[in-house]
Amino acid sequence: MSDLRFDGRVVVVTGAGGGLGREYALLFAERGADVVVNDLGGSASGDGGGDVRPADLVVEEIRARGGSAVANHDSVEDGERIVRAAEAAFGRVDVVVNNAGILRDRSFARTSDADWDGVQRVHARGAFAVTRAAWPGMRARGYGRVVVTSSAAGLFGNFGQANYAAAKMALVGLSNTLAIEGAAYGICCNAVVPTAGSRLTRGVFPGELVDALKPEYVAPLVAYLCHESCEETGGVFEAGAGWIGKLRWERSQGRIVREKGKRMTPEAVRDSWEGITDMTSASHPSSIQESTATLVDVLEKINEGHTTSPGNAGDPSAS
Numbered sequence: 001m002s003d004l005r006f007d008g009r010v011v012v013v014t015g016a017g018g019g020l021g022r023e024y025a026l027l028f029a030e031r032g033a034d035v036v037v038n039d040l041g042g043s044a045s046g047d048g049g050g051d052v053r054p055a056d057l058v059v060e061e062i063r064a065r066g067g068s069a070v071a072n073h074d075s076v077e078d079g080e081r082i083v084r085a086a087e088a089a090f091g092r093v094d095v096v097v098n099n100a101g102i103l104r105d106r107s108f109a110r111t112s113d114a115d116w117d118g119v120q121r122v123h124a125r126g127a128f129a130v131t132r133a134a135w136p137g138m139r140a141r142g143y144g145r146v147v148v149t150s151s152a153a154g155l156f157g158n159f160g161q162a163n164y165a166a167a168k169m170a171l172v173g174l175s176n177t178l179a180i181e182g183a184a185y186g187i188c189c190n191a192v193v194p195t196a197g198s199r200l201t202r203g204v205f206p207g208e209l210v211d212a213l214k215p216e217y218v219a220p221l222v223a224y225l226c227h228e229s230c231e232e233t234g235g236v237f238e239a240g241a242g243w244i245g246k247l248r249w250e251r252s253q254g255r256i257v258r259e260k261g262k263r264m265t266p267e268a269v270r271d272s273w274e275g276i277t278d279m280t281s282a283s284h285p286s287s288i289q290e291s292t293a294t295l296v297d298v299l300e301k302i303n304e305g306h307t308t309s310p311g312n313a314g315d316p317s318a319s
């Protein structure tokens with residue numbers, strides 16, 4: 001099969017002055033894309049900014065290798081400016097990789113309004129602002145690829161990262177909905193959950209792990225998800241160390257704890273707890289329609305007096 005090329009495609013990578021974003025930008029450029037290397041050049045906690053060097057150096061590197069790139073130094077909070085700059089340089093935006101990120105780790109009790117708001121603004125609002133600015137053009141042309149960057153801290157929680165975890169799960173919700181709204185316009189959107197050595201993880205992982213987990217082991221996943229031949233959408237993918245896996249929701253069969261004509265009680269919940277939490281024969285709902293269909297089924301069952309059956313009767317995979 002032929003190599004995956006991005007000739008003629010315009011790719012915006014946010015936070016591409018270092019770490020993972022830099023690696024994405026280099027790979028897209030190597031494969032022929034016109035790349036907008038966005039980075040405002042702040043500290044890992046988002047303080048400061050205005051250092052044009054990180055983005056400029058990546059652009060220099062791309063050009064030195066014969067690639068096509070321009071730098072942009074706006075914050076992702078000004079997404080409109082980033083997309084206008086991309087359009088001014090290359091005429092349009094086909095791909096948005098929402099990668100920019102900061103950390104303001106604190107135990108929850110010590111998390112200030114500024115710690116919370118700063119992290120939400122860069123991750124959640126930033127991805128919203130950049131993607132919304134590119135969205136009308138993608139819709140009009142009937143083509144787009146969007147990636148958001150979530151985190152294991154969001155999926156599983158992590159001590160001292162309540163602000164970051166909340167923002168990273170917000171991005172999964174954003175991606176899920178963009179996948180649905182973009183479907184009719186040829187726009188695919190996925191979430192990646194990377195693990196790589198970078199300045200954000202330098203204080204978190206031991207030194208040898210930071211060196212071993214190279215950003216270049218994540219970049220090929222992002223490139224593939226953004227290629228026109230990849231129609232995957234609404235997915236969540238973990239990547240690191242050269243391994244890639246897909247995540248999905250799992251739901252127990254559950255239990256009906258209400259009887260027709262009787263009051264539903266906390267005791268009924270307690271008495272069925274083992275069944276409610278038993279993941280044997282779990283199902284994997286992937287849409288709001290599937291989720292609601294179960295409840296319609298349960299209503300019917302209760303009305304017919306079947307009160308002991310599991311709740312997932314509407315799902316053929318959970319017999």
Ligand code: NAI
Pocket residue numbers: 014015016017018019020021038039040041042043044046054074075076077098099100101102122126149150151152193194195196197198199200201
């Ligand atoms: P990094 O600190 O090397 O890269 C982040 C870049 O975003 C920096 O160059 C920074 O200047 C830029 N940036 C920050 N705020 C910005 C803003 N408002 N506008 C434009 N640029 C901004 O860190 P790394 O590790 O490469 O992180 C990339 C993304 O991956 C982040 O979203 C991070 O949360 C996420 N991530 C990284 C993991 C890892 O293991 N490295 C784990 C899970 C998620």
